[in-house]
Amino acid sequence: MKKQDNDAELEALDALFDTVRAHPPEVPQALMARVLADADVLQPTHGRHHAVRLGLRAWIADLLGGWQGMGGLAAAAAAGVWIGWSPPETLPDAGALILGYESAEVMSTTAELTSFGWDLDGD
């Protein structure tokens, strides 16, 4: 008798769950609108705009191979400047050759350089 009561109670409860499950609450339209508005405001579209604004810089960096490529380019440029300024003994002096002198020793005593105040001998 007790078991029959329990079974009936469980059946009634399951029927109640079925009823509630079959009729889920409707989402109020105003809530739906608020949630969609939130989604619009919070969508990370700023990233897209950022990408457009930084497009040229990013394009150049990509063209040169990113930061690694740009680093290599800067190092090569610095080495070039140094070699041009202070060439090794074995290399011809590009500056002297451009100015039409046979060697750097000749050039260093000429007025072309002393006129710039580069006379290092202090004479």
Added chain:
Amino acid sequence: MPPDDPVSATDDALLVLYANGDPTAARTLTARLLPRVFGHALRLLGDGAEAEDVAQEAMVRLWRMAPDWRQGEAQVTTWLYRVTANLCTDRLRKRRGVGLDEIAEPEDPSPGAVEQIQNRARHDALQDALDQLPARQRQAVVLRHIEGMSNPEIAQVMEIGPRAVESLTARGKRALIDLLAGRRAELGYEDEKAG
């Protein structure tokens, strides 16, 4: 999964699309998830206005979390149910001490005259009984018997073991039966059985 087919896309795929700026993903996700979030909050809180606030806040957290979502690691619904339940728990703590009579009853949208009244009575009776359960029991019962989730899924949402889920749902159902005792005829179940 083609990105131009949002209906068949998984929740987490849609979330990634949303994070990448897709203009339609949010609408599809909202249509799919908001009814569940709102319904869950309504069952846990028994108050329509508060359930709306909680549902909106839970969805805001979803949108904010979207860029960091790791696809395939967890289910969006599991995460969302957990967030919703935590928000409801916070509200229930703040509300502690408020009498049941002061809590507004949830709206019942079902159409039709007699059937509507009957369904309304059933909704209200169940909601009244659910409101009297301890919060964890209520959450487990709602997830199992109204949301239709499996015990392992509930275990993930509630961050407990499957056995604890079984225990909570069993005790919750027993308590509901006690709370609803004597109301079967009033709720029309005796008639349906007889008919």
